[in-house]
Amino acid sequence: MTTATLRTLVVGSGFVGTGIARRLARAGDAVALVSRGRPVRPPQEYGARWSALDATDGEACGRLVERVRPERIVLVHGPSDVTWCEAHPEEAAAAHAAATANFAALSGTSRIVMISTDNVFDGRAWHNTERTPVSPANAYGRAKRHAERLLLARAERAICLRVSLVYGHEPVDAGKWLNFFAACAHRLTVGERVEAPDDHWTTPVHVDDVAETVAALLSGPDPLPPVLHLGGPDRITRAEWATVIAEALHAPAGLVLPVPKARSRYASRPENACLVSELLPTLLATRAVSVRGVRDGARDLAAAFLP
């Protein structure tokens, strides 16, 4: 039996977008990956095709959709740097709003999944479920929340998947601020110290588990809930997590220096950036999708960072 090739458009070819595009292309989808600049890793290596697009340009988005005719769309574009968004709140909000509105208007009957964030919460609740009232913690959270509302109001088959801190391998020369795991791992393997807040909790998710979940949602039955949460099974501070990473890399635990969040680059993040889903486990029960804990994740990734 042959499986029909599905046309999937992934908007944003950064850390998370590449992980999702790679997963879908390996499963046989015809994946079109877009961003303004070329991705760090050539998409042809894993069977996807890249082309240049500024997602805030409505006419260019229209031409792309006409050419690709996507059956599924994943919005995973930036700006993603929380610190940059805090310094440029209007630009951040305008970029997320424009890109989301463009694809919401063009999605037709295609399923469209937007990767959203725990920063839509103020961090006062120990855990945030799909029923926790939103109250964005910062400019990034406000921009993403506005984009969520636009998407859900304008697209027919939309899902906002709010994802906790994503981690995985990124090369040291990726030319951007690396994900926390990769930033720590690159420093620890060369014996450099790592400062990490001991009062900032998160539920980290391996990028491959994000990709697996997105793949399941893209092919899931209708209707699916419009808002879903994805967090890992471990609720952990960044300082504890850095210690787990050090252990997996056989680096001295003394290289990890716990600091207060307020004195770190994470000052504007919600204190409890933790996500729990009341819905996803049931929806994915038959799909063999699970999210690994941070110890398994560190073990699985260690070899990629060791010389």
Ligand SMILES: NC(=O)c1ccc[n+]([C@@H]2O[C@H](COP(=O)([O-])OP(=O)(O)OC[C@H]3O[C@@H](n4cnc5c(N)ncnc54)[C@H](OP(=O)(O)O)[C@@H]3O)[C@@H](O)[C@H]2O)c1
């Ligand atoms: N990483 C996480 O822990 C995490 C957690 C929850 C949610 N998310 C969400 O996932 C998304 C991606 O995160 P990431 O970590 O993968 O970020 P990233 O590595 O910075 O990638 C962002 C991508 O978006 C592209 N982009 C930015 N502006 C664009 C535009 N106007 N048109 C087309 N492409 C554009 C960037 O390329 P160019 O600049 O070259 O265009 C880049 O390829 C963000 O929206 C973020 O909110 C991430």
